[in-house]
Amino acid sequence: MPELPEVETTRRGIAPLILGRSVVAxxxxxxxxxxxxxxxxxxxxxxxxxxxxxxxxxxxxxxxQGSVIMHLGMSGSLRVVPCDVPPSVHDHVxxxxxxxxxxxxxxxxxxxxVLWSRDPLQHKLLKSLGPEPFDAVFDGVYLHARAKGxxxxxxxxxxxxxxxxxxxxxxxxxxxxxxxxxPRRAAGRIALPRYQRLSDAVREILxxxxxxxxxxxxxxxxxxxxPGYFRHELAVYDRAxxxxxxCGTALRQETIGQRxxxxxxxxxx
DNA sequence: ATGGTCCCCTGACCGC
DNA sequence: TGCGGTCAGGGGACCA
Numbered sequence: 227m228p229e230l231p232e233v234e235t236t237r238r239g240i241a242p243l244i245l246g247r248s249v250v251a252x253x254x255x256x257x258x259x260x261x262x263x264x265x266x267x268x269x270x271x272x273x274x275x276x277x278x279x280x281x282x283x284x285x286x287x288x289x290x291q292g293s294v295i296m297h298l299g300m301s302g303s304l305r306v307v308p309c310d311v312p313p314s315v316h317d318h319v320x321x322x323x324x325x326x327x328x329x330x331x332x333x334x335x336x337x338x339x340v341l342w343s344r345d346p347l348q349h350k351l352l353k354s355l356g357p358e359p360f361d362a363v364f365d366g367v368y369l370h371a372r373a374k375g376x377x378x379x380x381x382x383x384x385x386x387x388x389x390x391x392x393x394x395x396x397x398x399x400x401x402x403x404x405x406x407x408x409p410r411r412a413a414g415r416i417a418l419p420r421y422q423r424l425s426d427a428v429r430e431i432l433x434x435x436x437x438x439x440x441x442x443x444x445x446x447x448x449x450x451x452x453p454g455y456f457r458h459e460l461a462v463y464d465r466a467x468x469x470x471x472x473c474g475t476a477l478r479q480e481t482i483g484q485r486x487x488x489x490x491x492x493x494x495x
Numbered sequence: 496a497t498g499g500t501c502c503c504c505t506g507a508c509c510g511c
Numbered sequence: 512t513g514c515g516g517t518c519a520g521g522g523g524a525c526c527a
Contacts, residue, residue, distance in 0.1 A: 229520060260503070260523085283521075300521055301505075316505085335504045337521060351523085378498060387522080394520055443520060444507075463520095484500075486518085500526080509517085 228298045230359065230392025231435035232446050232454060233283050236304050239449025241278040243306040244321075244329055248274045249289075253320040255313060259333065260299060263319060264342035267294060270321060282355050282391035286346050287321075293346040294321075299337030303447045305330050356389045359428050364390055366422030373413040373421065380416060381409035382483045384428070393428060396441055396463045399488045401428045403462045403472075408494040409487045410480070434459065462488040 228236065249270040257263040273289040280286070285304075287294040298304070309320065309328040319340055320328040331340065343349045357364045372389050373380070383389055384398045393401065402409050404427035407420060416424075435441060440454030443464070447453055461471045466479035470490035480487050 232520075258504095260521090297521080299504095300519070333504095334506065335519090337503065376497075382498085385521095396520060441520075446520070483498090485521095498527090501524085503521105503523095505519100507518090509515105511514090 228283060228302065228440070228446055229394035229397050230280075230283060231397070231432055231438075231456065232440035233280055233285060233298065233392075234436050235440040235448055235454060236298070237278055237280045237285055240304055240306055240329060243327065243449065244275045244287075244323065245278060246274055246276075247323040247325065247327075248272075249321055250324050251320075251322040253322060253328075254318070255320075256318040256336070259318065259336050260297070260339045261341065263340045264294075266292065266342035267319075267321075267340060269342070270294065281347060281352055282358070282387060283394075284346075284352060288346075292342055292344045295339070295341040295343055295346050295349060295352070296331070297339040297341075299333060299335060299339070301335040301444075302331060302333035302338035305332070305447070305449055305451055355387050355391050357391070359390055359392055359425075359432055364425055364429075366418055366420075366425050369421040369425055370416075370418045373416060376413040378413055379410045379482050380407060380413040380424075381487055383413040384424075385483070385485075390428070392432065395485045395487075396443075396460070397428070397431055397435065399463050400431050400461060403470075403489060403494060404431055406493055406495065409482055409489050411495070462490065464488065 252267050254263050269291040273291050277288040285296040309322050309326050316334040317332045319331040322328040381398050384393050405424040435456040438456035441456040442453030465477050473492050475492040
């Protein structure tokens, strides 16, 4: 579910509510997520949350004992609620604070994760990740270099976390449309100026999406329970058959790398 | 290394 | 109303 804008929206929503708070209890009602919920989570009890960071689509909660690494998978969301609010079936984990609130993880599909590390950026799942889209190294020259010789679809390149992080299925389609690039085009056969447009488009789209609080299609909700409103700004995603906002041509849907892909056959080459 | 496929899981939706 | 099939925002594991 959540791509970078949704995870960042979540981070910004929960951070002011949990930063500096002391943890008084951990309540794991269902430990069977993608991997078992890390038993070390209990080490948070008696410490406080010193920082709430994001790396790629991971959220990192830092304490003096170590860091929680959270991933929301396809259907995860986090809310801060009064701890006497009864959890629903898919509310799997609570981190309970001293002010009678808790950080509550909901994840119906259980593709998410709650892991633990002393040095989260060096964790196996994080250490080989590519740059953040907002990092200065992510530009047209970088993308062009990483694409050299690659025959796979440019959309797959954009969604490859070793190349750049945070761009998931929605924003890959949106960015390619904004840049006028056909999603199926072989990555190694796109010229530098077009990659410059693409890297600009990725940053632009992600920035806008964060401004709207992310995109809610079904599961995603922000820390306050509200949906993200970028859904109304989507140009192509989930709009097969509808007119391209730029040229009016009917948008198409195809499958690339097992994922639904949306594009305009006229604007994108 | 690269590219392609499968799968983890629950729920919503659609056609019959 | 029930039932089966399809699809969903991620990404690790495995194969050639």
